[in-house]
Amino acid sequence: MAAPSLFKSLVLVFLTEHCYDEFFVEFNFLDVPCLKAAVSKALGMAIILGSVIVKLPQILKILGAKSGEGISIISVIFELVAISATWSYSVANGYPFTAWGESFFLAVQTCLIGAMCLHFGGSSGKAGAFTVGYSGIMYLLLSGIVPFQFIAFLQSMNILMIIISRMTQVYSNYSAGNTGQLSSITFLMLFLGSIARIFTSIQETGDLFMVATYAISTTCNGIILGQIWYYSGVKTKQQ
Template structure:
């Protein structure tokens, strides 16, 4: 059984719906309301997917050019690669269309390069780097395993009836719990960066192009996930929070990068 109570059947239903819309367009030259939003979602998904291939390239090239990782948080990227792993495995197990999450794969590859860059310029050390690499490889093997897909964990759930709580222990799928936790990781991974910039009033080597792409991509994903995976509220909330936090960082870059020349002049 696929995760989410029949992920395979839902995947087949989504494929049939898209094929029906395509046939209606080719045979009758008509696009219904539902088909219009589906085609728009697919088109936006492809844009995000293509953008994801180059999403972190400005950041990578900027660090390589400056030979410095100043202003860049290693802990942020470490948490991001964990979030990407959870997101990829979650979508894989629910048989979500690759177009709805494919950019996470390409962003993961680029984040791994950034982790290597920051580790090198921060002189992390070969031993610590290799231990971290081995640990992450083990995490990937676990997340994509059938065991991680099927295992359930006990969690208390409570309902209030007639003013009295009624609690029981329910078994939730581990992957669903991890995806919910990863949303919190996204928030935590952004907070150190945001607080550091507020404290120092410096943006360091943060590339505004990267963060603008992040903001645009997350905003689009709120729409595409809601359209193609309406039952996955966890994913929708994750993209919404990512968009909000990215907007804060973009605002910081715009505000503090403009102040820097004035401070130097004084």
């Protein structure tokens, strides 16, 4: 394939034919709708790439300590439900991968964190059942067997799931007076990613419910991030 043709094929993965012509034929780099589309696609890809490792610091911290201390398994389960609802809802609606791709990687990592917390808590059998059970549920949700109305219902409950998930963790942190094995790097990346997702959801889906979901997620992640920094400062002063 000739170089110009290859370049165009790569660009068209992210932009429409119209925007390609505006940018690289007419050299009109100030076309506002195309600029918004380009920024949205770039942010979407950046979020997806970041999501591949976003919870790796948390996973490594649990592995290093061989403990899930401070991590609420109830919070993990509700978070997994919320992520899975967005993933299956986006697939069912045919939204572009750049609008939801991080949900897949976040789901895998969150499931792993839940399984690790159960395993290091002395329940290896429950950890295995948790992983297998979740995999089976996601197969059903993505297979087309489950009616769209049910998937839409799950998505409509997403905001509530996120609030329950994060507030459970917030209360757990407050009650313990520390944040245990929670990773500040992970929650900082989640906070920044959810901010960016507000823009990409507006641009790529126009789904106001998804926009509201990410707005709530941003707020909740910010609260937990603040707790991590606060309790870290308290611990430093005590030492």
